[in-house]
Amino acid sequence: GHRNGSFPNGFLIDLCRAIAATVFGNGSKAEFIVPTTQDRFLLLENRSLDVLISGDTITMGRDIQEATTGMGFSFSIPFLYDGLGFAGMEHFVSCADSLFTLDPCADLQICVQIGTTHYDILSLLFPARHIVEKDTLEALFEGLKRNECNVIATEHALLGGYNGNYTSGKTFLSKEPLGMVTRDNDHQWASIVNGVIETLLFAEAQNVTQDNAPEKMNDNSSTIDSRFWKAVENVGNYGEIYKRHLEEILPRQGLNELHGCDSNETSGLLYSFPFGEIQNDGQGPTSDGTIERIVSQGELRCGVVVRVGFAEYDEHHDQWKGLDVDYCRAVTLSIFAEDDVDSRLVVVNLPPSEKELLKYLANGTIDLLSGGNFQLEQHIFESSYDATNPSFAGFAFSTPYYYNDLFFGVLPEFQKCPGLWEIGLCSDINICVGNETIHYLHLETLVDPALIIPVDYPVNEGILRGNCSAIAGSDTDVLFNQKLAAIISEPETKEYVRSQFKDSQYSLSLVTMGDDSQWSAFVNWIVLSTIYAEEQGIHRFTANQMPLINLFGEQFERMFRDTIAFLGNYQELYARNIERYIPRQGRNLLNDGNPSFGGQHHTQLREKYVVD
Numbered sequence: 001g002h003r004n005g006s007f008p009n010g011f012l013i014d015l016c017r018a019i020a021a022t023v024f025g026n027g028s029k030a031e032f033i034v035p036t037t038q039d040r041f042l043l044l045e046n047r048s049l050d051v052l053i054s055g056d057t058i059t060m061g062r063d064i065q066e067a068t069t070g071m072g073f074s075f076s077i078p079f080l081y082d083g084l085g086f087a088g089m090e091h092f093v094s095c096a097d098s099l100f101t102l103d104p105c106a107d108l109q110i111c112v113q114i115g116t117t118h119y120d121i122l123s124l125l126f127p128a129r130h131i132v133e134k135d136t137l138e139a140l141f142e143g144l145k146r147n148e149c150n151v152i153a154t155e156h157a158l159l160g161g162y163n164g165n166y167t168s169g170k171t172f173l174s175k176e177p178l179g180m181v182t183r184d185n186d187h188q189w190a191s192i193v194n195g196v197i198e199t200l201l202f203a204e205a206q207n208v209t210q211d212n213a214p215e216k217m218n219d220n221s222s223t224i225d226s227r228f229w230k231a232v233e234n235v236g237n238y239g240e241i242y243k244r245h246l247e248e249i250l251p252r253q254g255l256n257e258l259h260g261c262d263s264n265e266t267s268g269l270l271y272s273f274p275f276g277e278i279q280n281d282g283q284g285p286t287s288d289g290t291i292e293r294i295v296s297q298g299e300l301r302c303g304v305v306v307r308v309g310f311a312e313y314d315e316h317h318d319q320w321k322g323l324d325v326d327y328c329r330a331v332t333l334s335i336f337a338e339d340d341v342d343s344r345l346v347v348v349n350l351p352p353s354e355k356e357l358l359k360y361l362a363n364g365t366i367d368l369l370s371g372g373n374f375q376l377e378q379h380i381f382e383s384s385y386d387a388t389n390p391s392f393a394g395f396a397f398s399t400p401y402y403y404n405d406l407f408f409g410v411l412p413e414f415q416k417c418p419g420l421w422e423i424g425l426c427s428d429i430n431i432c433v434g435n436e437t438i439h440y441l442h443l444e445t446l447v448d449p450a451l452i453i454p455v456d457y458p459v460n461e462g463i464l465r466g467n468c469s470a471i472a473g474s475d476t477d478v479l480f481n482q483k484l485a486a487i488i489s490e491p492e493t494k495e496y497v498r499s500q501f502k503d504s505q506y507s508l509s510l511v512t513m514g515d516d517s518q519w520s521a522f523v524n525w526i527v528l529s530t531i532y533a534e535e536q537g538i539h540r541f542t543a544n545q546m547p548l549i550n551l552f553g554e555q556f557e558r559m560f561r562d563t564i565a566f567l568g569n570y571q572e573l574y575a576r577n578i579e580r581y582i583p584r585q586g587r588n589l590l591n592d593g594n595p596s597f598g599g600q601h602h603t604q605l606r607e608k609y610v611v612d
Contacts, residue, residue, distance in 0.1 A: 010245030011157075012053045015079060015180065018196050018231035019051060025227065027234035036136055037115040038068065044183060045069045051193055052181040055080075055155060057117045057174075059276025060528075062181075063521045064551040067277055068115070072517060074190035075179035079197050079238075080157065080246075081255035081600055083172030084118050086110070087159040088144055088151035090167040096151045097171040101130055111140045111149035117276060118153055121174050157250040175274050187394060187514035199228040202603040203237035205258055210236035238601070255591070257599030267598020268589025269403055270570060272532035275547060284553030290512070290519035291552070294335055294367055302328035303348045303366035305357070308476045309578045310371055310402075310508075313349070320347045323577040324371040326567055327401060327510055330526050331368060333566055334559035341566065353436035358395055361513055368523065372397060372511035373438045374604040396520035398527045400507035400604070401570070402578075403587035406439050407478040408499040409463060410470040415497055417470070427451075432462030433472040438506060443472050463496050471496070474506075475582050505587075507604055522552065529560045533569035535592055540568045 017027030035043050035054065041062075044052045056062070058075045065072055086096040095105035111132045112119050122131055132149045134140050140152040144166070152159070155176055159168045180197065182190040203209070208216055213233035216226075235241055242252055250256075259269060285291035294300055304311035304324045311322040325347060332345040348366050350357055354373065360366045374397045410417060410429075417426035431447065433440045435454035443452055455462050459471040471478060478498055510527060512520045529546065532538075538545045543565035548557050567573060574584050591600055 011080075011241060012055070014235040014241045014245065015053050015197070016051070018200060018235045019180075019193055021230045021234035022192065022196050022227045025230055027231075037113045038135065041066050041069050041071075041073065041181075044073065044181060045071055047183075050182075050189075053079075055082075055158075055178050056181055057176045057276070058179040058273045059117065060273070060521075060525050060549075061276030061278050061280065061551065063525070064278075064518070065280060065282050067280060070283075072184045072521060074182045074184050074187070074517060076181075076190075076194040076197050078177035078179055078600070080178045082155040082157050082176040082178060082250070084121055084153060084174040084176060085156040085159055085172060086151050086153055086169035088149070088166050092150040093167055093169045096153070097169040099125055101126060108151065109149040110151045110153050111143040112153040113137065113140065117174065117176070117274070118155075120277070122153055125173070157246060175272075177271075177273055184517040187396065187517065191394060191514070195228060196231050197238075198603050198605055199231060200235075200238040200241070201258065201601055202605040203229075203232045204239040205603060208232055208237060210234075210240055254597035255600040257601065259587070259599040259602040267596075268591045269400070269587040269600065269602060270531045270534075270589065271591045271600055272528045272535055275532075278547060278549050278551055280550060282551035282553050284555075286516070286518045290367065290516045291335065291522060299344050299346050300328070300332045300335060300368065301346045301348055301366045302331070303350045303357070303360050303369045304328065304371055305350055305352045307371070307474065309581050310476070311347075311349075321577070323402065323573060324508070326573050326577060327527065328368065328370050330530065330563045330567055331510070331523055333562050334522070334526055334556065337555070337558065337562055339566075352434050354438045354441055355436055358511065361395065361511060367512075369511040371508045373506055374400070374509060394514040396512045396514045396517075396524075397604075398510040398512075398520075398524040399531075400509050401527050401530070402508040404474050404506045404508065406442055406472060406506070407475050408470055408472050409460075409478040409496045410499050411463070411496050414469050415499060417499075429470055430468040431470045431472050432459045432468040434459055434477075437473075439473050439477075470499075476578070505602075505604075518552075526559070526563060529563060530567075530570040530573060531590070533560075533564045534571045535590060538564060538569060539572060540565055 013030075013032065016030040016032065020030035021027040023029070033043070033049060035049070035052070040052055040054055040056070043049045058078065061067065062073055063075060086093050092105065092108050095101070095108045096110060101108055108130050109132050110122060110126065110130055111134050112122050114133045114135065119133070132143060134143055137154065137158065140154060143149045144152050156168070156172070180193050182193055203213070208229070210233060213229050216229040216232070236244070239258075242256070246252070259267070285295070304320070304322075306312060307322070307324070309322055310324040311320065314321050319342060328345055328347060329341050333341045336344045338344060348360070350360055350366075357369060357372065361369055408431075414426060414429050417429050427448075429451055430453050431443065431451055432453045432455050433443050435456050440452070440454055453462065453468050459473050459477055462468040463471050510523045512523055514520065533546060536545070543561045546560040546564050548561070549559055550557060552559070568576070574588070578584070591598055
């Protein structure tokens, strides 16, 4: 399903074709249906649509319980970042941009589609007498032509696509991250749809185009199914699609750039989504669902991997601490709403093996994994985790709360080696890396496996004791342990330096089973609430400024307020756990437009899972 109009007929239809190409091998297999704003979610719910791509804003309300259906829906990562704006007669556009309705703006009349987030926003900003309700996008433009209104309100991308003697405003009145929508009861299908937009973005970042995509499909070393590359062959990468349909309407800049490709290299990736309608009374926890089960068992079992700053056991105070652990606490607090949160939290110390971690979720040892790394094939389907269960739905990954890279620490004589392995230099280097960790899996794709020494102890011990000449790991593995080297006094200690080279991109998320969409959404919005609180300047002592939530039932009404009051916003979480080791910078900053928005489009796909 897609909207009608010049913007959707290009950009949105190409996204539909990309999905069809992934599923059928041919983008022409897509069938297009044009819903209205009133019936689009109903058509998706009753299976008249398989996927809805109509420029719908990702909100908590729609994720949990959309108003017209009473059902929750699954959203892909955003395919476009837009915002509510105005177009029409120049004088009245200026009035609308200024939110002014007195003389000489008393005759302001704004056409807006009912049943949209735009209507909800305008209803809060303008008296009802200045709002003209319309059913469809086309009706907005017709209303302007017929002088039923002198301004229309919708996304900027749509405003720029209208051919008329009118002007467009400059104000963005809202956050509108637009996602592709699927039903909540099919996690695998939702993940395939999400994987399509991930692949289109990854293809742009890797310079895979419509012309050279067939080379990727024929590359036997690619571990992404060739069907995803078929999408690129049919419609091009994300940048090609954008240039073909949107560049003249909405010049690509700011949030719609690839992260790292914009001029503002210091911009972060932490960005919250709007809550939408969250005051509607929800149906409570799903019967026999994960939330109900956790409440019944009286505790949350949260898995972590011991890492400096993220998950450490403090023997002196007999408690766990770290950023991963605090997100375990945030979820626990949201469920049980008790001051003594640790009495309801069971932290399960897991081995660091990337291949084994998710098995603890699949077999029910833990309810939640904190600090998981996104992997596309496990997000969609991975039967090896439960081969006896044909309905196994894969895993769901929350919005990332920490972005990391593969870093290297080396002895001074090997300082220039990282990054040069591919041309055969430094053949005598030995690299210690955590056995079967995400770093080990990626390092295997960079260097001769004979150079790798997998270890089951903290990687710094290998280089400090002379067992290897380099270490590979996360930022805290390398930077913190570099400081540690200075205080170890044994004669055999060898100091090392951090290499300037770093590789790949990793992100840490909360991970749940993919078969309970309510539980996955519950967890995801807790992460987003900590980011939202920092964006709004809400901290522990002003936590009552956080919204009340009725979507999960009355007992969870204060989940956001209690989380921020007890643990703080993202900045407070970071300062308490990570700042002493790694000053906050780069992708772990807010992308809040200060001083200007940087690119927000990024992909969680990594070379390991594309070119083995």
